[in-house]
Amino acid sequence: GAVVSQHPSRVICKSGTSVKIECRSLDFQATTMFWYRQFPKQSLMLMATSNEGSKATYEQGVEKDKFLINHASLTLSTLTVTSAHPEDSSFYICSARENMGGYFHFGNGTRLTVT
Amino acid sequence: GDSVTQMEGPVTLSEEAFLTINCTYTATGYPSLFWYVQYPGEGLQLLLKATKADDKGSNKGFEATYRKETTSFHLEKGSVQVSDSAVYFCALISRSGGGADGLTFGKGTHLIIQP
Numbered sequence A: 001g002a003v004v005s006q007h008p009s010r011v012i013c014k015s016g017t018s019v020k021i022e023c024r025s026l027d028f029q030a031t032t033m034f035w036y037r038q039f040p041k042q043s044l045m046l047m048a049t050s051n052e053g054s055k056a057t058y059e060q061g062v063e064k065d066k067f068l069i070n071h072a073s074l075t076l077s078t079l080t081v082t083s084a085h086p087e088d089s090s091f092y093i094c095s096a097r098e099n100m101g102g103y104f105h106f107g108n109g110t111r112l113t114v115t
Numbered sequence B: 001g002d003s004v005t006q007m008e009g010p011v012t013l014s015e016e017a018f019l020t021i022n023c024t025y026t027a028t029g030y031p032s033l034f035w036y037v038q039y040p041g042e043g044l045q046l047l048l049k050a051t052k053a054d055d056k057g058s059n060k061g062f063e064a065t066y067r068k069e070t071t072s073f074h075l076e077k078g079s080v081q082v083s084d085s086a087v088y089f090c091a092l093i094s095r096s097g098g099g100a101d102g103l104t105f106g107k108g109t110h111l112i113i114q115p
Helices: none
Strands: A004-007 A010-013 A019-025 A032-038 A044-051 A067-073 A076-081 A090-097 A104-106 A110-114 B003-006 B011-014 B019-021 B023-026 B033-038 B044-050 B056-059 B062-065 B075-077 B086-095 B101-105 B109-114
Touching: A004 A090, A010 A019, A019 A032, A019 A090, A019 A110, A032 A067, A032 A076, A044 A067, A044 B101, A076 A090, A104 B044, B003 B086, B003 B101, B011 B019, B019 B109, B023 B033, B023 B086, B033 B062, B044 B062
Parallel strands: A010 A110, B011 B109
Antiparallel strands: A004 A019, A019 A076, A032 A044, A032 A090, A067 A076, A090 A104, A090 A110, B003 B023, B019 B075, B033 B044, B033 B086, B044 B056, B056 B062, B062 B075, B086 B101, B086 B109
């Protein structure tokens, strides 16, 4: 089946540094990818929608200068958390929507801890 | 906007018990409905889906029927196993701020099955 590879699975960084998370669709093309944030025991909150070759669209309340999204190809989107702070610690999950069929596939998530 | 409401957890059952996890939705038009499952430390996997009224989605012994009249999509399984322990998310396709169809999730229901 279709696979989305999200890397890294865990990252610990110091406050003030930046972290990049990659999301790749391994065997399908995805013009549209989504980035979610999940707090403990809570649902997934959509942060932004990225479309290949264009600027991402952010949901209300999400700082676009803090969470930089790049979707340069049909198989790769990246999320960079800039100048990370402890409150950015969370579980980040990407989703890619198949161009053929329209199904959503999810990465295994990235656990970010900012110390 | 669109929203999904599902029963709060955790739900604790004994092995071989009957499972129901309630899910209701609010949406304009006729959304597609989904159940996703999240095992500890992993991303989300599609469990089943239904795209129109009276459709029944089924997979791995789980079933859910799209009920337009009650705007519900309750998840059921006749005999649960310990391996079914996970968090279950009800979701629908809505239009995200990005202009592309994105998933709106319920808060998730943590299911614990005891031997």
